Amino acid sequence: MKRLKLLLKFVAATLGVALAIATVFLVPTIWGKPWSYEHFTLRVLVGEFMHSPQLRGRLGVGVPFTSQSALDDLSPAAHQATMKRYDDAIAMQERYARPEGEVDALSYDVFGVFLRDTRAANGISPYTITHLLGPHVQVPEFLIQYHAVEDAESAESYLQRLSNVPGALQGAVEFARYRAESGYVAPTFILDRIVADATAFAEPTAADNPLVTEFAQKLTTSGVEDAPAYVAQAERIVEAEVYPAFAD
Numbered sequence: 001m002k003r004l005k006l007l008l009k010f011v012a013a014t015l016g017v018a019l020a021i022a023t024v025f026l027v028p029t030i031w032g033k034p035w036s037y038e039h040f041t042l043r044v045l046v047g048e049f050m051h052s053p054q055l056r057g058r059l060g061v062g063v064p065f066t067s068q069s070a071l072d073d074l075s076p077a078a079h080q081a082t083m084k085r086y087d088d089a090i091a092m093q094e095r096y097a098r099p100e101g102e103v104d105a106l107s108y109d110v111f112g113v114f115l116r117d118t119r120a121a122n123g124i125s126p127y128t129i130t131h132l133l134g135p136h137v138q139v140p141e142f143l144i145q146y147h148a149v150e151d152a153e154s155a156e157s158y159l160q161r162l163s164n165v166p167g168a169l170q171g172a173v174e175f176a177r178y179r180a181e182s183g184y185v186a187p188t189f190i191l192d193r194i195v196a197d198a199t200a201f202a203e204p205t206a207a208d209n210p211l212v213t214e215f216a217q218k219l220t221t222s223g224v225e226d227a228p229a230y231v232a233q234a235e236r237i238v239e240a241e242v243y244p245a246f247a248d
Helices: 002-030 037-050 053-059 076-093 102-124 135-145 152-180 188-201 210-222 227-247
Strands: none
Touching: 037 053, 037 076, 037 102, 053 135, 076 102, 076 152, 135 152, 135 188, 135 210, 152 210, 152 227, 188 227, 210 227
């Protein structure tokens, strides 16, 4: 019994030390100034990865405790949060001394250019929706080409993402209005193309829309059980939720 108590005390002490060490290194890496510059760059890149469900989907990487059915947030609030993250990252990089080695110094400079250029591009981009880019183009493309359907769980996630399409479109509309308040209004030819493309997307019956037909093909290829039921749900969502959102 004494040996068991001693063993438990030793294990508890060891775990306590390990937790203390982890706290010392992880807390600054996640919230404060990381111990090393490499940890800082990793934090920035991982942070951007975590803030884009569609990027994770494109890369085919699932992250525990994160939604596999979300779409990117295109609202003004999300845009402002992105700007703050880059402002904070630029300020944080300046707290590290530029390395003396040629290769390390070049890496430092390139990452600085990446941060500033990305921040500038996000800061001056006047439109979230054009005839070439925007959720009305990129969300269907993402769902059709990149959302893998391999089992019941991923099929359910696909259906949830279909239901999230109206929210993604609404976020982009809110951002367009937000930019319009600053004087950024898309030229008429862009607006006309957006309306024409959105209208054309909603012209086929829901059963013939690629969001449904490609989903049905993925279900068949993967051999998911109850595929017809999933396809029927997709048809209902496209008809009742996605098409009205595109019409709006």
